[in-house]
Amino acid sequence: MTTTGRIDHAVLLLQERLRALRKEGGAPTTRAGRTGARQADPLGSLRQLAQQGRIGDEELRKAFVRTLLSESLGPDLLGSIAFQSIADQVLRILEDSEQGRAMIAAALAELGG
Numbered sequence: 001m002t003t004t005g006r007i008d009h010a011v012l013l014l015q016e017r018l019r020a021l022r023k024e025g026g027a028p029t030t031r032a033g034r035t036g037a038r039q040a041d042p043l044g045s046l047r048q049l050a051q052q053g054r055i056g057d058e059e060l061r062k063a064f065v066r067t068l069l070s071e072s073l074g075p076d077l078l079g080s081i082a083f084q085s086i087a088d089q090v091l092r093i094l095e096d097s098e099q100g101r102a103m104i105a106a107a108l109a110e111l112g113g
Contacts (some may be wrong), residue, residue, distance in 0.1 A: 011090055011093060011094065013068075013069065013072040014065065014069060014072070014090060014094070015103070016069050016072075017068045017071060017072055025074065034061065042067055042070075043064075043067055043068075043111060046060070046063055046064060046067055046111065047111050047112075049063075050108070050111050051111040051112055052107045059106055060108060061091055061095075061108065062087070062091060064104070064107065064108060064111065065087050065090055065091045065094070066078065066084065066087040069083070069086075069087050069090065070083070084112075085092075091104075
């Protein structure tokens with residue numbers, strides 16, 4: 001898959017995850033982990049930083065996109081420089097469109113509670 005194809009796929013995954021978050025009303029999600037234990041809300045620490053105002057807007061948007069993409073694609077990728085680069089490209093693509101900016105802004109408003 002080309003880089004553009006991966007970015008398009010990542011944008012679609014991000015949009016799907018944002019729709020799911022809206023349906024859940026921003027409620028914490030739980031999933032069975034590899035050991036069967038329930039995991040906490042993947043956005044929990046980011047939500048806490050946002051509510052406390054301890055993260056800048058740009059870093060919050062980057063962290064938000066990375067978190068959602070890692071949730072969709074798997075946390076093993078999160079530390080990869082390639083993953084971070086692609087996540088940054090996804091954010092730029094979203095911010096280049098009015099709809100993308102509105103989607104990110106609405107999701108972050110819900111996140112900040």
